[in-house]
Amino acid sequence: MTQQASRRLGPLGTLGLAAAALLVAAGAAGTAQADDAPLPVTITGEDRVGLSLESDNGDPSEPQVMLRLNAPGEEFEGDGVIPPVFTGDYTVRIDATALAGVASVQLPCAADGLVAVCTGSELYAGERYNRLGGIRLDIDEDSEAGDFGSITVTGEGEGLDFTPLTVDVLVGGPEFLNHELPLPGDYRAGDIYRAPVGLRNAGGMSAEGAVLRLHGSRGVSFPDSYGNCSYAEVTTGPLLHQGTDVLCTFPDTIDAGTAYALTEPLRVRTADFALHDIFTYAFTAVGPSEAAGLRAAKDYRPGTGADLRLRKVPDAEPAEYSRYADVDLPTTNTYDLELTGAAVDAEAGDTVTAEIGFRNNGPAWISALRSGGEPIGFTVGVPEGATVTALPEGCRSTTLEGGEEGYLCWVSTPLLEDAELTFPFELRVDRVVEGAKAEVALPEWGNPFESDHANDSAWIVLNGSDGSTDGGTGQTDGGTSGGTAPPGPGQDGDSGSSGTSGSSGSGGTSGSSGSGASGTSGDVTGGGLASTGAGGAALIGGAALLALGLGAGLFLFLRRGARHTGGTAA
Numbered sequence: 001m002t003q004q005a006s007r008r009l010g011p012l013g014t015l016g017l018a019a020a021a022l023l024v025a026a027g028a029a030g031t032a033q034a035d036d037a038p039l040p041v042t043i044t045g046e047d048r049v050g051l052s053l054e055s056d057n058g059d060p061s062e063p064q065v066m067l068r069l070n071a072p073g074e075e076f077e078g079d080g081v082i083p084p085v086f087t088g089d090y091t092v093r094i095d096a097t098a099l100a101g102v103a104s105v106q107l108p109c110a111a112d113g114l115v116a117v118c119t120g121s122e123l124y125a126g127e128r129y130n131r132l133g134g135i136r137l138d139i140d141e142d143s144e145a146g147d148f149g150s151i152t153v154t155g156e157g158e159g160l161d162f163t164p165l166t167v168d169v170l171v172g173g174p175e176f177l178n179h180e181l182p183l184p185g186d187y188r189a190g191d192i193y194r195a196p197v198g199l200r201n202a203g204g205m206s207a208e209g210a211v212l213r214l215h216g217s218r219g220v221s222f223p224d225s226y227g228n229c230s231y232a233e234v235t236t237g238p239l240l241h242q243g244t245d246v247l248c249t250f251p252d253t254i255d256a257g258t259a260y261a262l263t264e265p266l267r268v269r270t271a272d273f274a275l276h277d278i279f280t281y282a283f284t285a286v287g288p289s290e291a292a293g294l295r296a297a298k299d300y301r302p303g304t305g306a307d308l309r310l311r312k313v314p315d316a317e318p319a320e321y322s323r324y325a326d327v328d329l330p331t332t333n334t335y336d337l338e339l340t341g342a343a344v345d346a347e348a349g350d351t352v353t354a355e356i357g358f359r360n361n362g363p364a365w366i367s368a369l370r371s372g373g374e375p376i377g378f379t380v381g382v383p384e385g386a387t388v389t390a391l392p393e394g395c396r397s398t399t400l401e402g403g404e405e406g407y408l409c410w411v412s413t414p415l416l417e418d419a420e421l422t423f424p425f426e427l428r429v430d431r432v433v434e435g436a437k438a439e440v441a442l443p444e445w446g447n448p449f450e451s452d453h454a455n456d457s458a459w460i461v462l463n464g465s466d467g468s469t470d471g472g473t474g475q476t477d478g479g480t481s482g483g484t485a486p487p488g489p490g491q492d493g494d495s496g497s498s499g500t501s502g503s504s505g506s507g508g509t510s511g512s513s514g515s516g517a518s519g520t521s522g523d524v525t526g527g528g529l530a531s532t533g534a535g536g537a538a539l540i541g542g543a544a545l546l547a548l549g550l551g552a553g554l555f556l557f558l559r560r561g562a563r564h565t566g567g568t569a570a
Contacts, residue, residue, distance in 0.1 A: 038161035039086050042070040043153050044127055045165055051103055051139050053172040054202050063134025065167055067094070067108070067153060073125025086123040090157025092132055093117050098149040103169060104140045105151075108133025123160075137169060145172030145204025145256075172204030174254060174285035178325035179261065181279070189275065189333045189364065192223070193268040198261035198313060199254070199283040200321040207254040207285035212308075214246035214266075214281045217369055218414075219274030220329065222246060223267055226308040230300035239414040240373055247300060248308055254285070259316030263309045268329065273417040275333035275364035275449065280326035328370075334451040335417065336361035339378060339440050341458030341469030346429040351389060354460045356380060356423040356440050360415055364449070368413035376415070380407040380425065381438030383462045390426035406438070429462065436462040 045067045051057055058064070069092070076082045096105045096114040109118035109132065118132050135151065148170050155162030179198035187193060201207060212229075216222065221244055225231070229248040234241060254260065268279050340357035358378070360366070368374055379400055382388055388407065395409040409423055441457040450456070459469045 038159055039123070040072060040161050040163070041123065041155065042163040043092065043132075043155060043165040044068050044070050045135075045153070045167065047165065047167055049137055049167060049169050050173045050175070051137060051143070051169065051171045052175050053139060053143065053145060053204055054175060057138055060136070060138065063106075063136045065135040065137075065151075067092075067132035067135065067165070068127040069120075069123060069130035069132065069155070070127040071123045071125055071130060075126030075128050076124065082124050082129055084122040085125050086160065087121065088157060088159055089119065089121050090123075090155060090160055091117055091119050092153065092155040092162075094135070094151065094153050096135075096149075096151045099137075099151065099169060100149075101142045102147040102149040102171060103143055104138045106136040108135070135167070139171060143171045147171040174201055174205055174207035174256070175203030176200070176207075176210065176254070176283040176285055177202050177321035177323060178282055179259075180320055180322055181325050181327040183327055183331070187330045187332070189219075189270050189330050190272050191270065191330070193270070193279070193327075193329055194265035195268050195279065195281075195327075196261065197266045197281055197325075198259060198321075200259040200316060200318065201254045201256050201285075202318070202321070203285075204256055206256050209252070209286065210250045210254050210310075211284050211286040212246075212248040212250065212281060213284070214248070214279075215243060216268065216279050217243040217277040217367065219271045219277035219365070219367070220244065220279050221269050221271070223269050225303040225305045227303050227305055228307040229303040231303060232300045239367075239416070240369065245300075250308075250310055252310055259313040259321070260310040261313050263311050266308075270329050273333075273363055273365050274330060274367075275335070276328045276331065276367050276369060278326055278367075278369050279329055280324070282325065333364040334449050335364040335366060336452045336455070337376070337442060337450060338452075338455040339442060339458045341440055341460055343459075343461040343464055343469050344427075345463050346427075346432075348429055348432050351426060351428045354425045354427055356392075356409075356425060356458070356460070358409075358411055358419075358421045358423065360417060360419045361452075362417040365417040366413050366415040368415075373413050375410040375412050376442075377408055377410055378440065378442045380409060380423075380440050381460070382406060383427070383433070383436035383438045383460055385431040385433040385436050386427045386429050386462055388425055389428045392423040392425065395423065395425075425460070427460075427462070432463055435464045437464065 046065045049064045071085050073085050092109075094107055094109070094111075094116040096107060099105055100114060105114055107114070107116035109116045120130075123130055148168070150169065151167040153165040153167070155164070177200045179196055179200070181195060184193060197212070199210070214222065218239060222231070226248060228250070229246050232245045234243055234245070236242070252260075266281075270277060338357075338359045338361055340359070342354035342356060344352045344354055346352045366376075379398070380395070381400060381404065391407065392409070394411070395407050398406060398408040400406040407425075411421060437459045439457055439459055444456075461469055
């Protein structure tokens with residue numbers, strides 16, 4: 001039987017008699033359609049699998065081909081019974097006999113040797129709920145370089161018209177590994193990195209052509225333009241996905257067991273704001289026609305200079321080549337995160353707004369590319385005699401170091417090099433306490449990329465005598481927010497707040513969002529009663545933040561995450 005999804009996505013009790021009647025009618029309509037004209041059904045799945053003689057071909061428990069049936073109509077969304085578009089018996093036959101002596105095969109459904117038959121009685125719109133199962137392929141003792149075979153998948157059923165699927169399997173074909181990229185020890189933002197880009201064909205067969213895919217994140221650019229390359233700049237949308245993509249085609253024959261390099265190092269430039277930006281590349285064995293299809297998938301512009309070319313590298317060291325090739329550029333830049341406080345005067349019973357400012361003074365942005373955009377957190381205490389009655393977006397209540405009640409606010413990353421955000425806290429003065437204050441603080445995280453820790457804390461002051469709100473000796477202009485940052489940028493989930501920002505520098509954008517500052521973690525409370533202040537809050541340390549369950553996301557010296565895969569440029 002097919003591995004169909006459960007037909008019930010919620011309790012039947014949620015369906016009224018009218019809804020049930022509509023579902024019955026939908027089933028009848030599907031059958032009626034099958035009686036009038038065959039329902040077109042497409043068998044979907046990977047149509048090409050290459051098996052390596054050099055590597056392990058991935059997790060042996062994971063199939064390389066997942067078979068599904070795609071029926072007309074829009075996929076069902078919501079709760080309740082999934083209405084079928086067809087009811088009636090059908091069979092799907094998977095024939096892998098052509099792979100005898102080529103590779104070992106694991107088939108789904110009722111398999112007899114290299115043939116399996118799957119059966120079903122209902123089809124649903126789309127392909128999500130019409131899963132047949134997976135096909136796992138591996139080399140065996142008979143597998144040799146150049147062995148080739150196909151799997152054919154066909155279907156039949158009264159009232160159905162199946163489009164079959166053919167899965168081509170090649171053993172020991174071209175297998176490209178990429179020359180590893182060394183990290184230059186003295187590289188700084190604004191410099192040009194000369195990348196030793198190259199490949200080695202570790203497969204058992206030559207390739208007729210290759211495609212080189214380059215990707216640079218927002219702070220990376222490629223100053224040269226080559227005639228056999230196409231370029232696409234992404235300057236809108238989430239900051240995580242902004243950058244430059246390049247496709248270069250090579251018609252050369254790439255011989256098996258042979259290494260190649262570009263005839264000249266590839267020049268890679270970084271912007272002045274770059275920090276832990278990523279440059280990555282990958283060669284793939286793709287012919288000219290397939291390369292044209294890749295280029296058409298994105299708005300690429302053709303290069304204008306001479307062609308980029310390959311040369312053979314004799315006596316190449318195989319250990320210097322791997323599946324992925326990427327490097328962080330640079331690793332030595334810094335940024336300056338600054339918090340600004342607020343000083344307000346009020347009588348008992350008054351409600352006032354204390355606007356907390358958060359600013360990145362640069363010069364670097366916080367890319368957070370390896371971690372996927374982990375947020376920065378800072379804590380906010382409550383002055384004695386006051387109660388927080390409304391929170392900005394991105395803040396939630398927490399317990400501060402020392403057991404005092406306060407708030408934790410989040411700033412999402414990536415964070416632009418000139419980002420300015422405002423977090424307005426609404427305070428009700430229950431009783432007047434002269435000079436009541438509470439601290440606003442970033443964690444004492446020992447961050448090597450933070451250039452100035454002196455402005456990592458500030459104060460909320462109620463009815464103070466001199467209006468001082470910074471962590472040192474700074475003054476405010478009597479009763480207003482002391483140096484409070486103006487509204488800052490909002491970029492599709494990246495470091496947003498109310499208002500807009502100034503220029504974001506090369507390759508960046510300015511953005512805006514709704515009111516309040518954005519946050520990516522924690523419950524956001526829009527108002528209601530909150531904690532009552534009872535004195536200043538101590539600067540919260542890194543260990544205390546971990547105790548609050550914030551995890552390593554607050555330590556933004558950008559731990560190296562999972563390897564960034566090559567080939568992200570296409």
